[in-house]
Amino acid sequence: MAATVEHDVSESRFEIYLDGQLAGYADYFERNGARDFHHTVTYPQFRGQGLAAEVVKAALDDTKSRGLTVISSCSYVEKYIAENPSYAELV
Numbered sequence: 001m002a003a004t005v006e007h008d009v010s011e012s013r014f015e016i017y018l019d020g021q022l023a024g025y026a027d028y029f030e031r032n033g034a035r036d037f038h039h040t041v042t043y044p045q046f047r048g049q050g051l052a053a054e055v056v057k058a059a060l061d062d063t064k065s066r067g068l069t070v071i072s073s074c075s076y077v078e079k080y081i082a083e084n085p086s087y088a089e090l091v
Contacts, residue, residue: 003051005058014062016042016055023051026059026077035063036071056080060087 004017013027024042028035037059042052056077063070070090072078081087 003054005055007059007062014055014059016051016058018046018049018051021046024055026052026055026074028059030068033067034069034071035059036073037077038073040074040076052076053080057084060090064090 002019003023006015006017007013008015008025011027012030013025015025016023022043023046024040026037026040028037030036037056040052040056057080060070060077060081064087068090070077070081070087072081072091081091
């Protein structure tokens with residue numbers, strides 16, 4: 001199964017698709033040079049496949065490439081950053 005991540009700017013979220021089906025997303029508020037990631041969702045039928053990590057990684061990579069910082073109101077994003085120290089500089 002092929003997973004792809006898309007940035008839906010109009011919805012302020014990164015979406016992950018598995019074989020063309022929306023499987024989850026990470027949404028954020030952007031202001032003052034920071035993205036506040038406040039919610040990460042993986043739909044029940046897609047859980048257990050590492051998709052939350054994949055969408056959060058893509059979201060953080062995009063945030064980093066744009067020179068923005070991160071506020072992790074979402075506990076999953078906070079945990080992901082703690083487990084992947086290369087993203088600590090974003091906080």
